[in-house]
């Protein structure tokens with residue numbers, strides 16, 4: 001099989017990249033391992049923040065529908081239930097594994113990796129018991145598969161993911177007994193925290209989970225207060241009767257494909273860990289391989305879409321479908337939009353991280 | 365700054381009163397007005413964009429906090445459903461002599477019925493009084509966020525921010 005631009009991952013980054021490139025006439029093929037495209041978008045039933053320009057106030061799921069519709073109109077080819085297991089020849093070919101276990105090689109001229117991120121685990125005694133699961137996984141189970149993983153939940157981590165999933169657990173009919181965080185402050189936005197507080201969910205900062213217990217499944221957990229050294233303060237332990245523990249302690253970029261392709265990576269804590277280095281055009285250290293979205297720094301769907309667009313424009317230009325000047329102009333617009341998204345105090349970390357990343361790219 | 369909000373998820377009274385989106389009690393007692401409990405610089409502006417009278421100002425830097433102009437605000441409530449943070453309420457302190465009318469965003473099923481007596485909860489989810497449901501609005505434009513309006517004793521109007529139905533899908537304490 002042949003294509004001009006292969007995109008791995010059909011989340012907001014991959015879809016936005018496909019649309020930008022296909023608009024100029026590029027033949028685009030997207031590959032995703034899931035049964036339906038959209039990445040994280042289809043489990044996000046809440047309204048998104050952002051400016052009117054960035055589809056704010058629209059629920060993630062509806063943003064997904066919109067992007068898919070555009071891809072369809074532009075004849076973007078999408079392979080679903082298909083895993084990309086290797087990148088060959090400096091990104092000029094991909095190894096695909098289809099749902100029926102057949103494999104295939106896809107030749108391509110350019111490649112965009114938009115593989116997203118993976119949830120971080122947290123180890124504590126009992127962490128392998130059934131009933132301990134990622135908050136994002138819980139969201140997928142609930143909102144995509146309509147399966148409630150339990151009735152009484154402890155949420156570990158109060159970043160936006162932990163807060164939003166707590167709210168959605170209540171919407172789905174479960175009870176969240178508490179949301180805890182080892183830090184003295186709530187990690188996510190105040191509005192998300194206020195939303196679950198007025199529903200009666202306690203938020204316990206400076207608290208950690210000591211253990212989960214139960215024979216074949218989670219029956220309860222012991223939580224305790226921590227001091228400034230993050231160590232448990234003796235005799236502050238409390239036992240909670242619960243059947244589910246959701247872990248929401250951050251995400252890490254899924255950079256394995258980029259790494260195996262030979263793209264240079266760098267560890268940047270602000271971006272969630274090992275990240276492929278890229279320049280302002282989203283091109284990695286291997287010419288013709290681009291990255292966009294959470295794979296090159298865990299941020300937001302809004303930033304993922306902007307990065308996706310930039311990578312799509314860059315790929316279209318290098319394939320000869322866009323003139324230099326026009327591409328520059330389009331990229332400038334997208335870059336300004338990205339800067340606006342990263343301007344607030346909550347985005348300082350990712351902004352710093354991105355600056356470091358691009359600076360390092362130019363040094364190597 | 366915002367220590368209470370950041371450590372507990374609940375705005376303290378002082379933190380609340382300092383917000384440019386929160387009108388003074390005096391203004392609330394004059395008639396329906398949007399109370400925008402948005403305290404952090406988040407890049408977001410649907411409230412400004414949806415306001416038909418230009419009563420909400422954010423400006424070019426979308427990280428700015430929304431400012432409410434209580435004179436321009438008609439209390440129509442469009443912003444309640446537009447706010448992705450569910451942080452906007454409309455409070456009418458002049459509903460009757462003793463009662464205030466409060467409108468909140470509501471995203472749970474089942475919806476209450478008009479006339480229902482439900483528990484009125486404060487920002488910490490504690491029951492502070494009973495509320496009587498007087499209006500339920502939902503439309504395509506609100507995109508599944510219903511706007512529920514209820515009456516409560518006037519002195520509770522800057523405290524009550526949620527309701528609990530008996531048998532509804534919410535935390536029982």
Ligand SMILES: Cc1cc2nc3c(=O)[nH]c(=O)nc-3n(C[C@H](O)[C@H](O)[C@H](O)COP(=O)(O)OP(=O)(O)OC[C@H]3O[C@@H](n4cnc5c(N)ncnc54)[C@H](O)[C@@H]3O)c2cc1C
Pocket residue numbers: 008009010011012013014031032033034038039040041044047048049082083084085114115116117136139160161162164165254257292293294295298299300301302303304
């Ligand atoms: C609970 C939660 C709430 C959020 N709320 C918001 C919000 O309100 N506003 C906002 O802007 N953002 C929000 N986000 C963040 C947002 O969802 C992500 O930043 C965004 O989805 C990243 O987009 P992406 O395209 O980079 O990756 P993803 O959406 O993760 O898509 C990557 C896709 O690639 C596929 N893939 C990966 N590797 C392979 C492979 N080898 N072969 C085939 N397919 C592969 C994956 O299965 C996935 O479908 C939230 C995230 C979570 C978890």
